[in-house]
Amino acid sequence: MRTHADRRSLWLCNRSLFRAMQLKNEATMVLNPVISKLSGKLVVLASASPRRLEILRNAGLRFEVVPSWFKETLDKRLFKSPQEYAVETAKQKALEVARRMPFKHLKTPDIVIGADTIVTVDGLILEKPVDKDDAYRMLSRLSGKEHSVFTGVAIVLCHEKENEEIDYQLIDFYEETKVKFADLSEDMLWEYINSGEPMDKAGGYGIQALGGMLVEFVHGDFLNVVGFPLNHFCKQLDLIYNRSESEVGESSRTLVNSLSKHTDKREIQGSNHTLPTMTSRGQLIEFNVTEHEDSEPKKEDLQQIIQLMDGFKASKALFTASKMGVFDLLQRKPGLDAAQVAQEIKAAVKGTEGLLGACVSLGLLQTSQRPVYKNTDLATRYLWSDSPFSLHGYIQHCNETLWPLFSHLESAVREGTNQHERAFGKKANDLFQDTYYNNQSVKLRFMNAMHSIAKVTGKAVATAFDLSSYKTACDLGGCTGAIAYELTKAHPEMSVTVFDLPEVVEMSEHFHPSHTDNRVSFVAGDFFKDELPKADLYILARILHDWPDEKVHILLKKIGDACTPGCGVLLSEILLNEDRSGPSRGLLQALSMSDGKQRSAAEYSTLLKSHGFITAEIRHTDNLLDAMLCVKE
Numbered sequence: 001m002r003t004h005a006d007r008r009s010l011w012l013c014n015r016s017l018f019r020a021m022q023l024k025n026e027a028t029m030v031l032n033p034v035i036s037k038l039s040g041k042l043v044v045l046a047s048a049s050p051r052r053l054e055i056l057r058n059a060g061l062r063f064e065v066v067p068s069w070f071k072e073t074l075d076k077r078l079f080k081s082p083q084e085y086a087v088e089t090a091k092q093k094a095l096e097v098a099r100r101m102p103f104k105h106l107k108t109p110d111i112v113i114g115a116d117t118i119v120t121v122d123g124l125i126l127e128k129p130v131d132k133d134d135a136y137r138m139l140s141r142l143s144g145k146e147h148s149v150f151t152g153v154a155i156v157l158c159h160e161k162e163n164e165e166i167d168y169q170l171i172d173f174y175e176e177t178k179v180k181f182a183d184l185s186e187d188m189l190w191e192y193i194n195s196g197e198p199m200d201k202a203g204g205y206g207i208q209a210l211g212g213m214l215v216e217f218v219h220g221d222f223l224n225v226v227g228f229p230l231n232h233f234c235k236q237l238d239l240i241y242n243r244s245e246s247e248v249g250e251s252s253r254t255l256v257n258s259l260s261k262h263t264d265k266r267e268i269q270g271s272n273h274t275l276p277t278m279t280s281r282g283q284l285i286e287f288n289v290t291e292h293e294d295s296e297p298k299k300e301d302l303q304q305i306i307q308l309m310d311g312f313k314a315s316k317a318l319f320t321a322s323k324m325g326v327f328d329l330l331q332r333k334p335g336l337d338a339a340q341v342a343q344e345i346k347a348a349v350k351g352t353e354g355l356l357g358a359c360v361s362l363g364l365l366q367t368s369q370r371p372v373y374k375n376t377d378l379a380t381r382y383l384w385s386d387s388p389f390s391l392h393g394y395i396q397h398c399n400e401t402l403w404p405l406f407s408h409l410e411s412a413v414r415e416g417t418n419q420h421e422r423a424f425g426k427k428a429n430d431l432f433q434d435t436y437y438n439n440q441s442v443k444l445r446f447m448n449a450m451h452s453i454a455k456v457t458g459k460a461v462a463t464a465f466d467l468s469s470y471k472t473a474c475d476l477g478g479c480t481g482a483i484a485y486e487l488t489k490a491h492p493e494m495s496v497t498v499f500d501l502p503e504v505v506e507m508s509e510h511f512h513p514s515h516t517d518n519r520v521s522f523v524a525g526d527f528f529k530d531e532l533p534k535a536d537l538y539i540l541a542r543i544l545h546d547w548p549d550e551k552v553h554i555l556l557k558k559i560g561d562a563c564t565p566g567c568g569v570l571l572s573e574i575l576l577n578e579d580r581s582g583p584s585r586g587l588l589q590a591l592s593m594s595d596g597k598q599r600s601a602a603e604y605s606t607l608l609k610s611h612g613f614i615t616a617e618i619r620h621t622d623n624l625l626d627a628m629l630c631v632k633e
């Protein structure tokens, strides 16, 4: 029987082993650029295992957990090797979730990850023990011997096609780790079984906890024994997202099938028979599920379509309530009834009742029996003008500028040009100088709009990367300075020059924060014509999308000329997916844009590369804007 000291030293040994394995993983690859490829994507883990969840969370992956309904009942005798069984189970788990989500959750994931861990010894597959006796049988079989732990992993990539079909692309792999158990005495076995730990674990032990005391050595990926081979997974992601398609094809197995979103639900649930039980490595299989003529409209289809059809009504109700000061009023005086609100906002009671009711239904206001109204938390945080994260300014811009432009969308599509002349009665060669800045109130409204978005996104952009090596920054087109103030707040060593057109700089003091910050200064000028202030980091936040490539090259050349090797460009934009499938915010915004265009990270990288900048990092911030850091070679 092992003493407590023995167990403790075994435990310590395993802990240091765990750390050593972690360090090995860290040393062999840079995880973040791989994991960050998944940010902004709907990643789903088709497993309820808390250990897998923790491993992936610790790696910085953001995902939803949707446990698979696939029953692990595959006939093990049909498989040539245990690893093929584990891979097939992982595959079935992931595919079940990938197919269920568009119907049950009304959203299509981008990626579904499935995994199955098994333990094999003496040619036998050990899964989870069903009871204590089963655990005893398993553990005594493992005692004093070396066994293998296999985790099969399946990554299902879901691509929605234009015809509403979904393509499923499958990449699968497995990882093997050898584990040697110490000789286990009866007492130790039962003590461990009675701890309850073996019951939900393959092979009846958990290496990351008490079970670590049973282990003499581990050969291979430690996390694979815990339940997920993180290192191999990241290498596969690297192949999928960072390498050419041919490399992916060579290194992993791909299975493609298409399902229509309109395929009958019952057919999906029973569709396992359409999958081969096993495929050989490298094989590509395609099949289609026949589409049926739908006899009844489907509830979920109708919900989706109604949301799209009514979207403009909801937007306009929000814009109008915001413009008429409803949220500001109810922030100052919560608990007014419709007549009181109508009186304050100088509107008809009937019209006000309708607007308040619509706002309640949209989750912007709360009401009670009487009925009186007050702001919801959402409105308090984002809709009244003086809240720190108020989007009031941007909502006014949507109402007064974007709404008229969108009402001419058909002409914009037919003519392929911006609709400023139709919407506002005047041509705009330079959007800023001809449209926004030749009228004082329009200018202030635009600056308020930029300010409100920059306040919401500024911190995420300012802290997206390690900028500690940069001491002077210049925010080109930095407008009200909102991002500059976030930068100095986040980087105490940094000073920032905001460079913008004279019309903007003259108004900037209206937006200064209450505390003075002498590390932020303003310089007026035209970034296409004038000399740029010297800095070792240039910020381009929501600038490049406004301009066509020719103009972007003019600006980037000036920045490139002003930079010495090591200087940086911090770009902040909505980055389009490389296949231009989204995000829809970016694609919708493009519909009302003038001469500019939305671009993907690769497109921005190419533009910057031609001026000597290499893309160091890309961050999808989970905020309204993404960020890229590029460094001068």
Ligand SMILES: C[S@@+](CC[C@H](N)C(=O)[O-])C[C@H]1O[C@@H](n2cnc3c(N)ncnc32)[C@H](O)[C@@H]1O
Pocket: 432, 450, 451, 453, 454, 476, 477, 478, 479, 480, 483, 499, 500, 501, 504, 525, 526, 527, 528, 540, 541, 542, 543, 546
């Ligand atoms: C879309 S706004 C972005 C503002 C700010 N960077 C942000 O993210 O909130 C574009 C900014 O570029 C400025 N700008 C446009 N043309 C410019 C030019 N030729 N020279 C300097 N600034 C310019 C505008 O005045 C405006 O402040």
